[in-house]
Amino acid sequence: MTHGFVRVAAAVPRLKVADCAYNTKNLIKLIHEAESMKAQFVVFPELSITAYTCGDLFHQEAILVESEKQLANILENTRDTGIVALIGMPVRADNQLFNCGVAVQGGKILGVVPKIYIPGYSEFYEERWFAPGTNNLSDNVVLCGQTVPFGTDILFEAHDDYRVCFGMEICEDLWVPVPPSSFQALAGANLIFNLSASNEVIGKYEYRKNLVKQQSGRCIAGYVFASSGIDESTTDVVFGGHAIIAENGGLLAESQRFSQDEQLICSEIDIQRLGNDRRRNTSFMEMLPQKKYRKIPFELPKMEFGKLYRQFERHPFVPSDVGVRDERCREIFSIQTCGLGKRMRHTGAKHAVIAISGGLDSTLALLVTVRTFDMLGLPRENIRAITMPGFGTTSTTYNNAMQFMKSMGVHISEIDIRPACLQHFKDIGHDVNDFDITYENVQARERFQILFDIANKIGGLVIGTGDLSELALGWCTYNGDHMSNYSVNCSIPKTLVKFLVKWVADNMVDEASRKVLYSILDTPISPELLPPDAKGEIQQKTEDIIGPYELHDFFLYHMIRYGASPSKILFLAEQAFDGSYSRETIKGWLKVFYRRFFSQQFKRSCLPDGPKVGTISLSPRGDWRMPSDAQASLWLEELENIRN
Template sequence: MIISDIDVVALRGDRLKNSNFIPPQEESVSEIECALEAVSTGKWYRKFNPYPFIPSPEKEDEYLSEVFNIQTAGLAKRLQHTGIKTVTMGISGGLDSTLALLVTTKTFDFLGLPRENIIGITMPGFGTTGRTYNNAVELMKSVGVTVKEIPIVNAVTQHLKDIEQDINLHDITYENAQARERTQILMDYANKINGLVVGTGNLSELALGWATYNGDHMSMYGVNASVPKTLVKTLVRWIADTQMGDQPRKILHDILDTPFSPELLPADKEGKIAQKTEHFIGPYELHDFFLHRMLRYGDSPKRICFIAQQAFVNQYSPEEILKWLKVFYKRFFAQQFKRSCMPDGPKVGSVNLSPRGDWRMPSDAVVNVWLKELEN
């Protein structure tokens, strides 16, 4: 006897979203009745992949190559359409800007444009650490782009003074002022050279709203807009191991080992990153799983919670999963206003949050119904 669990809800959700499933042309169907004895062993058979955005090892090269090529083709089309031959981008030494830089260099090679036309700008601030700064500069040098350094400490200090904000008060104003100063530099420098600002934000940040409105949230084309954080990491590692020389590969692996952080708060006493993203919003691997189940299959909060417990049974307790799922829903609903005016970008997979594509949601939607389901 063969026993298996069938996820009917997921199948229905997939068919609703996938146009490959065409309704049958015949209006009538044949119904065949048969008696089946109910079978329940009390055991859960289905295995859920905790990393739905990451390909299996045997499909890795094909899938990641396709993602990388789609990102490249999207940026290439935008540059060709506008006639622009130069770009600016903020390089922080973090994963997102690293992937954006790799996509941009490949795009310029594809278009036959010199990599020197890529203006990589590092903008050290109050929380920039030596590790990320050095990685940013060395990576840009190793891939042959133009390196610019424009510190933001003096400009932000003056700005906070102008708006009568205590510089020792490290609140949201302190953090956002830095992000917006960086975006202003990128935009104005792009205007100066008749260029385009390449955005670096990823799909997971868009889902959680982990970006400063009109700061790092804004660009002229976002190459990572539909790439979730777990896939960003996998993609950078794959590029490092398959397409890079020894020196850039070494830098990329150190970037991969660096904690996720916007570095908007001062470093600790040892000069290391003090502001770690996942301490505030939770593990990206959980949030990416929640996002995939919600958008791809239309799962309810209860279903997502239950399935996540099966997928991460040896990694997170049910209490931890519930805690971060509530955070996910609260942030997802509260931050829709940022997604409603997000920049253009390529779609690389089945899940996307562009208001011009797959996702249409009012910015004033209320999360109460979803949270209430998790209370019962």
């Protein structure tokens, strides 16, 4: 597999009802087309050789004989292919007729799986023709001269890569309270293929799509669904040709319904990611499989992918859909305020102390604090907002900080830390012109000494402002800005902080506050611990030193959320940032990420409390427990062995 991916396809062919030869010709064409797209699997709709809507023609010997003849035709004309095709057809066995999915590869039948749940309500009359799959008596069936596995207890496992295992279910099987795919997943299937004939009525489209997505999520699996198209009989119902590819609750690809043309959609399922999620979710196997399965071996086609069909968000913490993003921002802001509100009530504190630099993080933290005080009915004047100019403070950030605090109606204090820092340099014998790490950290610790002392004096809580990205990279001063009484931004990455501030600016403040918030959004990210340049502008730009936050947030997301390897993260980043960063640039910053992530764990091991808002948190009490003295060599060596 290419970095743990398999490529799957779902097809909606043109057909003619009961014209098996015509239908088979189109199936063969689409199998070859799917393989040309480097798909390793392709699934077709239910009863795709005959068409689903044949009615009582299923009792005709001619159509049953012809469907098997055309299956042999498919085998003959795909003998030189490696792709696994899942084809629907009626199969005779044990004095009964079954609605089946047939798995074929390279001219051979891998196995036959009958539909379990046969609908006989409303517009569905399948009970008139087909027996439920659980009625089978035989473990094998003879089809096209081959004796092949037959039954509802069949899974298919790649003999050359045991990580890939697939199961089949057919249409109605998905719509029952506990679908067969649930048991298949517990028995090891991470790919589920559904051959379906789901007609269209008002409201069914969204319900069906959500059903597929939800089942993929419950099973922590890839789910590939193909339903019959517009050429089915329209005597009483209409079929739209709905094909869906989903993975663990997310939609990867979807066909256009009611198309006059055949449909073939393609995407990749991340088998490695699914395996990681299943292992991480220790509840997944709590209900052990209540059914034993035969695992039929097959050969996973060897395909190397360059560009993937599926898309990867550059900013995985930030939804690309504006509506979803707005709702997400509203929810995150509510989680932050409720978390801080609970801590204020528990401690009985009526005051808060917060440092305001004119940067993004402290801006968001103050917005959260103001909203919390409003929610608790506490006066905003009880928020002691302090700006503390240092050696690197510019007029831009200073003015932004002052205007922002005024617009929020909080108690404003200004304390110049330079005299205290100069005295401290003298006390410890540090050259004031030596702009090293000591020069920077003295300022950060001086600021937080002030904050904690004032908090002690007025009985308040120090509100932390640092974000998730800074914690991941250790871009904070130990026992300086690293520390607080409650850290409201601790699980919010830098890329999301920007959107949260913008969302508040657009939705929750007056025009004067909105104007200053937009000015803050336009200011380069900087700790402002080194003197400005000759023009008085910010010289110490964080992203010039440690790399673009959008890259580091991407690395962090895929490493922590999915346990992705360095080579895979590099591969995904190339896909997501194609045209923006070269492979060499991404690789270089990825090395920086790993070095800093491992070396800075000691700071994360003693984080103050703060609310988890998303799937990733680095709190040592919650999502991330890592020894501070772990070595990064394994990850760095893998990167070194990758050629540019």
